[in-house]
Amino acid sequence: MKGGLILLALAFTVQLFSQEPCNSFSYQQAELAKDPVLSARIRSVENFIQQQSASRVTSRLDGVVIKIPVVVHILYHSPQEKITDAQVVSQIAALNKYFRRRNTDTASAPTHFRALAADCEIEFHLATSDPRRRSTSGITRKYTPVTKWGADDKMKFAAEMGADAWDTKSYLNIWVCNLDKFAGYATLPGTDEKKDGLVINYTAFGTNNGSSVFSLGKTAVHEAGHWLNLRHLWGDEYCGDDGVNDTPKQASYTSGCPSVVRITCGNGPHGDMYMNYMDFTNESCTNMFTEGQKARMRALFENGGPRQSLLSSKGLDLPLFSSIPLPEEPDPKWLRPNLYPNPASTELMLDLSYDIRWIGKTIFVTNMQGQLVMNVSISSKNQRIDVSRLQAGVYFIAAKKDDGESMKLKFVKL
Numbered sequence: 001m002k003g004g005l006i007l008l009a010l011a012f013t014v015q016l017f018s019q020e021p022c023n024s025f026s027y028q029q030a031e032l033a034k035d036p037v038l039s040a041r042i043r044s045v046e047n048f049i050q051q052q053s054a055s056r057v058t059s060r061l062d063g064v065v066i067k068i069p070v071v072v073h074i075l076y077h078s079p080q081e082k083i084t085d086a087q088v089v090s091q092i093a094a095l096n097k098y099f100r101r102r103n104t105d106t107a108s109a110p111t112h113f114r115a116l117a118a119d120c121e122i123e124f125h126l127a128t129s130d131p132r133r134r135s136t137s138g139i140t141r142k143y144t145p146v147t148k149w150g151a152d153d154k155m156k157f158a159a160e161m162g163a164d165a166w167d168t169k170s171y172l173n174i175w176v177c178n179l180d181k182f183a184g185y186a187t188l189p190g191t192d193e194k195k196d197g198l199v200i201n202y203t204a205f206g207t208n209n210g211s212s213v214f215s216l217g218k219t220a221v222h223e224a225g226h227w228l229n230l231r232h233l234w235g236d237e238y239c240g241d242d243g244v245n246d247t248p249k250q251a252s253y254t255s256g257c258p259s260v261v262r263i264t265c266g267n268g269p270h271g272d273m274y275m276n277y278m279d280f281t282n283e284s285c286t287n288m289f290t291e292g293q294k295a296r297m298r299a300l301f302e303n304g305g306p307r308q309s310l311l312s313s314k315g316l317d318l319p320l321f322s323s324i325p326l327p328e329e330p331d332p333k334w335l336r337p338n339l340y341p342n343p344a345s346t347e348l349m350l351d352l353s354y355d356i357r358w359i360g361k362t363i364f365v366t367n368m369q370g371q372l373v374m375n376v377s378i379s380s381k382n383q384r385i386d387v388s389r390l391q392a393g394v395y396f397i398a399a400k401k402d403d404g405e406s407m408k409l410k411f412v413k414l
C-alpha cells in the first residue's frame with residue numbers, strides 16, 4: 001500500500017512537467033512485463049558489472065578514450081521535424097562536452113561533490129561507414145506518415161514506418177522523432193538488439209532547438225547515461241539504489257533548480273546530488289557524472305561486457321565505398337492513396353507507397369447501390385486491382401488500417 005501511494009505521488013508530481021523529461025523507467029517496466037527473458041538478461045549484465053567492480057584492479061581500458069559510432073535516424077512528418085545536420089552536430093558536441101567534462105560550469109557543483117566529478121573518457125562520433133562500409137554522414141532522414149510516436153519502439157522498425165536500426169553491436173542508434181509526452185527514453189544494456197538505442201524528441205535534440213526547457217542537449221546526455229547502464233539517482237523508488245557507490249541515496253527526483261543542501265534518506269551533511277545528469281533537475285543546473293558512474297559505464301566495454309563489441313566497430317573507419325554517399329530517400333510523391341488511371345477499363349493501380357502499413361489490409365469495392373462487388377487483399381505498396389469483370393459504372397473503394405486512417409476513393413469503370 002505504501003509503495004502504491006509513493007508511485008501515485010510520483011505519477012502526480014511528474015505531471016508538473018509540460019513535457020516529461022524521461023520515460024526510460026516506465027518503458028523498461030513495460031518491456032520487462034512483456035518479455036520474461038529480458039529480466040534475466042538485465043540481471044546478467046548487473047552481475048557482470050558487480051564482478052567487474054569487485055575484481056578490478058587495473059583495466060586495459062584505463063586512460064583509453066572510448067569512441068562510440070553514432071547513427072541518427074531522423075523521422076519526420078511535418079517539415080520542422082526534419083532537423084538539420086547542424087542541429088545533429090550540435091547534439092554530438094553537447095554529448096562530448098558533458099561526457100568529457102568540458103563544460104564551463106563545473107565549478108557550480110558544491111566542493112564535496114565536485115571532487116567526485118569525472119571525465120568519463122567516452123566520446124560519441126557520427127559514423128563515417130554504414131553497416132555495408134559505404135560512405136555515410138551518420139544521419140538518415142525518412143518521411144513517415146506517423147504524426148506522433150509512443151514510447152513503444154515502433155519508430156525502430158521500417159515495417160511500422162520508422163527506421164530499422166543499424167547493427168546495434170557496432171553503432172549507437174538514436175531515433176529523433178515527434179515523441180508523444182516525453183523528451184526521450186533509452187534501452188538498458190541487455191535489451192533486444194533491434195530496439196537498442198535512444199529515442200529523443202526532435203524538440204529536445206541538439207542545442208538551440210527552440211525549446212525553453214530542453215535546449216542544452218542534456219536529454220541525450222541523460223538517455224545515453226541509461227544506455228550505458230546508469231539508473232536514476234533515486235533508483236526509481238523511494239530512497240532506492242542506483243548501483244553506484246559515490247552517488248548519495250536520495251528520496252526521489254528533483255524538479256526545478258534547487259540551490260540549498262537538501263537532505264533526504266539520511267544523506268547528510270551533503271544531501272542530494274541534484275546537479276547530476278541522472279536526476280530530473282532543470283538542464284541548466286546539472287553539470288556532472290561521478291567517478292562511480294564512469295566506472296559503471298566503462299565496465300560495459302570490458303572483455304565479455306555487453307558493449308564491448310562497439311570497440312571493434314568499423315563505423316568510424318574510412319568507408320570502403322567512398323565515391324558517392326547514398327542519397328536520402330525522397331519524400332513520396334503523394335502523401336495519400338493514389339488511384340490511376342481513372343476512368344479505367346481493365347486494371348487500376350493503387351499507389352500506397354507513402355505508408356506501407358496498408359499492406360495486409362483489405363480493399364472493399366462497392367457499386368452505386370452500396371453493394372459489395374469485390375474485395376482485394378493488399379499485397380504490395382503498388383497494388384493492381386483487376387476491374388475487367390466489373391460492369392461499366394461508378395464504384396467506391398474503402399479500406400481502413402490499424403491507426404484509424406481510412407481510405408475512400410471513387411473510380412469510373414468504362
Ligand SMILES: [Zn+2]
Binds near residue numbers: 025222223226232
Ligand atoms: Zn531517465
